[in-house]
Amino acid sequence: MNIHEYQSKAVLRSYGVTVPEGKPAFSVEEAVKNAAEIPGDVKVVKAQIHAGGRGKAGGVKLSHSPEEVRAYAQELLGKILVTKQTGPAGKQVNRLLIEAGSHIRKEYYLSFVIDRQTACVVMMGSEEGGMEIEQVAAETPEKIIKEYIDPAVGLLPFQASRMAYALHFPAECIRKAEKLMMCLYNAFVGEDCSLAEINPLVTTEEGDVVALDAKLNFDDSALFRHPEITELRDASEEDPKESAAAAAGLNYVNLGGDVACMVNGAGLAMATVDMIKFYGGEPANFLDVGGDSTPEKIATAFRIMLAGGQAKGIFVNIFGGINKCDLVAQGIVDAAKMVSEDGHSLPVPVVVRLEGTNVERGREILKETPIANVIMAPTMEGGAETIVNLVHAAEKQEG
């Protein structure tokens, strides 16, 4: 799960990380009011969206007067910001962060991530602050310093110290940099983060070490022990179809195309998406209905795939292992009744491939209850090819 910068900074502040004084604003008036309450001559107006690269996209503005704050807030609120990370569609700005300006001396990069290979948390630092770390890793990997953290003892003071010296913090900032690292690590493990990234981390003219930006991602599997983090979820930042699916216990990722699929199991679902593309179709989604699919769940899956007219065809690919094919087939029949207007037809072609436990019974059920537009596929390959051809034919007809 992701949260906004201003929320991340509030979490980090509670762990003792130094962040600029700031307040979120949801309207122009609130922006002007909050700016007046923040000390200093320069205020930063920052667009809050769940994507990086905001600065370069014009989402971060320096203002020197209440009038400027007003003008920038008016410009940014409601604007579609297109950054390197949002994709061409961009994201609408609905929230701002109004922050005190800092007198920056130098920018650094600091993060904590999970290292899969060593199965531990790793602290990464670089003097190339403000740059994307992927770019630094690709071009000048020697400029990234790493400290692997033993989970039995946590981040040790000597490791923070070694990082501070390796990044050449000025002498008067070494202790402050070390403290910030320790606090950031405590936040990472305390809140079950999957990423804690400060880019840039800065030293200021006043000799402070400040997290100028902050990005926290959280481990979804650990949210049960952080109800206060779960409350920070901003549904408007998420794909509405993905949110609806998550609420129904389905694993759905919108891929933008028009050939939808519904599969049991994440691996088979990924492989099915690949197969649709292999036969020349544009996959609409990844969708794993899981091992305990009830008719209600399958009906919800159909509704999500069909919403907004996105799916022009659906490929149902089920391998009944523990899942029994007859139950899935019954689920499809029931779902078609719930989704269709007349109770026995679906608006787009649905190709069904069933294999595995109780497959004969499953196929019989689909034969016994004819639903217009439902086609049985004898093989998985045949099914994928059929659905892609049907969607292409429909597109041709539409002209």
Added chain:
Amino acid sequence: MGIFVGKETKVIVQGITGKAARFHTKQMIEYGTQIVAGVTPGKAGQEVEGVPVFNTVRDAKEATGANASVIFVPARFAADAIMEAADAELGVVVCISEHVPVLDMIKVRRYLEGKKTQLIGPNCPGILTVDEAKLGIIPGYIHRKGHVGVISRSGTLTYEATFQLTAAGIGQTTAIGIGGDPVKGTDFLDALKQFNDDPDTYAVLMIGEIGGNAEEDAAKWIAANMKKPVAAFIAGRQAPPGKRMGHAGAIIAGGKGTAADKIKALNAVGIEVADTVAQIGETVVRTLKKAGIYDACHTC
């Protein structure tokens, strides 16, 4: 033969009184697995499917001589269950539970260092040695005895692949689902080493997916050490960067962990990767023929 588990494996089911655990305990027993004990704190003295229940893993092991366990407890208790099993010095521990917090698994991995326990999972379908034992939820009936080992990060893909192998007359030794989490126990390397040393296994099918670089590491190891032919499949060619594809570990992060990179690494060491999931069976058959062991592997 086969790897990690077999006829001699004596299994404890942790969390045996739960609904899914009861169902699968029955299935595992029907497959011929020696399920000797169950553990649910506070339920000692009860029986599930004729299996005695104990309060702790240590009690269960002392009473039955168990040397393995399979874990069906809720995710929030899974790490503790794994460490309890390791503390009791069980040889193989299979954790089925999904959504175990990553930081819990990091602690578990540290705890397992220097211990003799081989952890499989979490978030995995388990392991099955054909006609000998199954620990987990892999459906037994799709398997036939033979000489191909199967390693996979995904449950249903394992079933799908095994089903295709059986349909093509290619039997298996052991099928092992290592799970879809970023931090886990057994990885491709551990299983490949075992298959390499198992006299009954003549070839291996490896099923990977996006995320991490375990497939790339495996490719390097295979090139240097593997005595047996390997065929592969990688899921997630169309996965967009930064999106988790169902499994917690199936994510392309910072441009790393793409299917293209993995396929390239495998091809570079002479491993054929099936173009689509439907072609896994025929890809294995081609690999076996190329190595001149198709007849020996055509067992069913």
